[in-house]
């Protein structure tokens with residue numbers, strides 16, 4: 001929901017407040033297949049590039065935090081004696097967008113709280129073989145943004161009002177809620 005909110009808050013309204021479920025599209029299946037492939041590759045790789053040699057590698061791991069009021073399933077989590085490092089695998093090119101950053105940050109904070117360890121870094125893996133790595137920088141600044149987004153989603157759950165959206169025509173064209181958003185001007 002954090003990632004969806006960053007793309008367009010109305011998607012969260014449709015899914016979280018109205019309970020609509022996205023259709024299972026060919027693109028989603030392609031993404032899942034790709035992720036399974038990268039998960040297997042990652043299991044065979046050395047973790048030195050994340051400065052986490054010898055770390056435990058957990059995959060599709062459930063996390064939650066009462067402090068932050070969030071829960072979710074991280075693709076991959078590296079854990080050593082000192083810290084946790086969440087990794088998220090994306091199909092195609094990385095866009096380094098706010099949504100991915102907030103999602104990874106939430107995973108890191110939840111894991112750190114749950115496992116009582118430090119959280120200092122997170123990485124987005126992308127490309128056909130997942131061998132291109134984008135670090136998520138400035139964890140402190142992102143924490144503030146995460147707090148704001150969580151508060152906005154919680155407010156939406158309370159007032160149940162459909163939010164305005166600044167989504168562009170290009171964003172709406174790739175969104176499956178376009179039929180519900182009949183006030184969009186294209």
Ligand code: SF4
Nearest residue numbers: 008010172175178181
């Ligand atoms: S169609 Fe556009 S405004 Fe409506 S939910 Fe999708 S992205 Fe947001």
